[in-house]
Amino acid sequence: MTSPSTSIATSSASRSGLAVDLTGLTRVYGSVRALDGLTLHIEPGEMVALLGPSGCGKTTALRILAGLDEATSGSVWVGGKDLTGVSANKRDMGMVFQAYSLFPHLTVLDNVAFGLKLRGEGAGQRKARASEMLELVGLAEHRDKYASQLSGGQQQRVALARALAIRPSVLLLDEPLSALDAKVRVQLREEIRRVQMEVGTTTLFVTHDQEEALAVADRVGVMNKGRLEQLAAPADLYTHPATPFVAGFVGLNNKVPAEVSQGTALVLGSRVPVLEGSIDAGPGVAMVRPESVTVTPDAGGTDRVVNVEFLGPFSRVHLTTGDGVALVTQMSSSQARAFGAGNPVTVGVEPTGVLVVAPS
Numbered sequence: 001m002t003s004p005s006t007s008i009a010t011s012s013a014s015r016s017g018l019a020v021d022l023t024g025l026t027r028v029y030g031s032v033r034a035l036d037g038l039t040l041h042i043e044p045g046e047m048v049a050l051l052g053p054s055g056c057g058k059t060t061a062l063r064i065l066a067g068l069d070e071a072t073s074g075s076v077w078v079g080g081k082d083l084t085g086v087s088a089n090k091r092d093m094g095m096v097f098q099a100y101s102l103f104p105h106l107t108v109l110d111n112v113a114f115g116l117k118l119r120g121e122g123a124g125q126r127k128a129r130a131s132e133m134l135e136l137v138g139l140a141e142h143r144d145k146y147a148s149q150l151s152g153g154q155q156q157r158v159a160l161a162r163a164l165a166i167r168p169s170v171l172l173l174d175e176p177l178s179a180l181d182a183k184v185r186v187q188l189r190e191e192i193r194r195v196q197m198e199v200g201t202t203t204l205f206v207t208h209d210q211e212e213a214l215a216v217a218d219r220v221g222v223m224n225k226g227r228l229e230q231l232a233a234p235a236d237l238y239t240h241p242a243t244p245f246v247a248g249f250v251g252l253n254n255k256v257p258a259e260v261s262q263g264t265a266l267v268l269g270s271r272v273p274v275l276e277g278s279i280d281a282g283p284g285v286a287m288v289r290p291e292s293v294t295v296t297p298d299a300g301g302t303d304r305v306v307n308v309e310f311l312g313p314f315s316r317v318h319l320t321t322g323d324g325v326a327l328v329t330q331m332s333s334s335q336a337r338a339f340g341a342g343n344p345v346t347v348g349v350e351p352t353g354v355l356v357v358a359p360s
Contacts (some may be wrong), residue, residue, distance in 0.1 A: 022065060036057075092166075097175070
């Protein structure tokens with residue numbers, strides 16, 4: 001039987017890592033369908049993030065790929081081999097969880113070398129490989145410490161080094177940053193991306209944090225009720241959401257009355273193209289990103305500034321139109337200084353595409 005990944009593009013042939021194919025995966029728990037026909041292809045060396053709310057099936061998909069859960073139907077292929085019935089300990093995958101799961105009685109170096117010991121590698125090889133991985137994650141100087149002597153972010157770096165030390169065919173990251181504070185999360189997600197690109201391991205990253213997914217992944221898959229609603233590069237996902245769920249879940253949106261005809265929509269007095277997945281014609285609701293809302297000071301304008309929300313380098317300006325539509329736009333804080341509560345303005349919309357859905 002030929003694997004689903006034999007049609008990988010030539011451009012990816014030079015990349016390290018192995019292709020991953022999840023094909024038609026379903027997982028049923030009683031009356032609950034945790035996965036409902038999930039099909040996902042990951043290129044060799046690519047990082048794909050599965051994003052979605054709790055209970056959408058993203059962690060179930062990762063566990064099935066890892067061999068920690070069994071699909072009700074469907075198949076798992078890695079590097080052209082069918083692993084559907086292969087046990088977890090024979091799948092050659094590295095995993096990093098939300099909980100660091102370090103052994104408290106082992107040093108950092110021994111924690112990283114633990115998987116290599118289980119594989120029967122000699123002491124010298126284990127020490128050399130573990131040291132190499134600690135250099136990679138910037139913790140070489142902490143090699144002789146114990147987990148209790150490290151910060152949360154440092155412990156998660158050790159967990160990443162341990163997962164990579166065994167040279168896994170696939171790296172699986174299950175909400176690895178959610179237990180950390182905001183500043184450390186940003187620093188560590190950048191570190192994970194740097195390390196993943198340097199090593200070239202094919203990676204599946206599961207998260208409920210959209211900023212995290214958009215920042216680190218080559219492509220982001222948005223899941224809803226066990227189904228993959230859209231899989232695209234971060235910028236494409238944000239600017240061209242394929243479904244109302246994706247548009248509503250990823251980023252902020254203004255919901256603005258619109259009238260659709262002949263492939264365009266009348267929104268805030270301007271005609272703009274509609275995106276694929278929009279209604280064909282008639283009244284609807286346009287999903288307009290804050291940065292696509294324009295606002296101009298206008299002494300005779302019928303629109304008004306409600307308030308300005310300062311968020312450091314950028315601000316959100318809350319508005320209401322003369323027709324009573326509430327809007328928010330986003331701009332640099334230096335630009336936002338021109339606006340104050342009660343100021344008359346004129347609002348509009350950038351001539352980029354919008355998704356228009358049926359009124360609820």
